[in-house]
Amino acid sequence: MTAVTGRDLATLAQKIGAEVVAAAADRVDRDARFPAEAFAALRAERFLAAMVPEEFGGGGHSLSEIATVCQTLGRYCASTGMIYAMHQIQVACLIRHSRTSPFFQRFLHRLAEQELLLGSATTELGIGGDVRTSLCAVERQGDRFRLTKQAPVISYGLESDAILVTARRASDAASSDQVIVLLNKDDYRLTQTSGWDALGMRGTCSLGFTLEAEASVDQIVPQPYGEISSHTMLPTSHLLWASLWLGIASDAVARGRAFVRAEARRKPGTVPPSATRLADVVADLHAMRATVHNGLAEYERVMHDGDELSSLGFALRMNNIKVLASRAVADIVTAALGVTGIAGYKADSKFSLGRHLRDAHGASLMIANDRILAANAAMLLVQKDD
């Protein structure tokens, strides 16, 4: 097999986005259903294993290259971009924290071979939204364990081939003493407890479930979840989510640009009034892009420096990327609507921004900005400078 360069990957993502993802986006949104066509196309081109190292049969692509894919998919269908991002966040945790274990080495090979889709169950009823604590526990019995989790959300849980689940290390462990376990579809049973008829991001199918599982203790990721969270899960989540939001914002601005161009052509020689609004929103888009790219560059620079990754300063900066990008996407789409005027407000126009606007408003609510800012406020009490 020939290696696919980052540029090839981006070109291929663009092609799949324009030809397959875009065509299904409105139906996925209307019916709040899984973007099956998009994932069939992504699987066929081996996008699910794109970040798995080549030694396990994956594409060996960097986080920045994957972020570009998230951005491209996000342009055409935010739900597709989000599911792809969430899958890659789980992949990042496995490739960085489980590779010493023979079970996980075999799993990574299988993921690459079969293009498995990974889901995640980190939130739990009764923990007050703090994913760094768990109520449910791994209950060991010999070399097997049982686990039951009341999960208010497992996005695309029914479509996942395997799910990573957080839980307390043992029945007598403290709520913050967590591990993450990998459960294959055969290991668990999902009983749906809530639906997903939401304002936006409707294709993520973020249903609630009771998850009941039994599996081998080999399936417990060896490193403590606290470390996986601060070193990989949180920075990767913030950066990949911000990338797909950048895709939503970019497409909204592209629709605004197309609208202004059409206006300008109608009256050659004059600059349409909407062009000034466009200039304003393009500046905001460039600032958002700089924020996201700067964050990706910083993380890739310190990715292997465990000391830096566990510092308060790093956590603050990554949290700020999430807060800034989530605000920016809602502001930019709203401003783009000001550019297109009623043409973007209409659902049946090629300048329509309704879906972008609804999807964008999920950004500040998913891992709520209020919660992130409260965590930052606490860290700033002891942090001395940047």
Added chain:
Amino acid sequence: MNDAGQLADGIRTVLREHARLAIDPDGLDDQADLYQAGLTSHASVNLMLALEDRFEIEFPERMLRRGAFSSIAAIRSAIEELTGVDA
């Protein structure tokens, strides 16, 4: 009791009052992992503030790491470094 022992006792007192651990700090070995004992990231900030207050120190930026507060022994060596106490 030597200085190191007194320091560890002082740290245990702060842990008892501010770290909200799942177990009493008296039952903790100096090397025991505080995160496994129930220290959350939120409580770790309160712990840092309380240690700064009790020992009249300021942890510099380079010490604001998960590892620096992961055990009684780690906290003791950070405080010793800042106060110039030779253990």
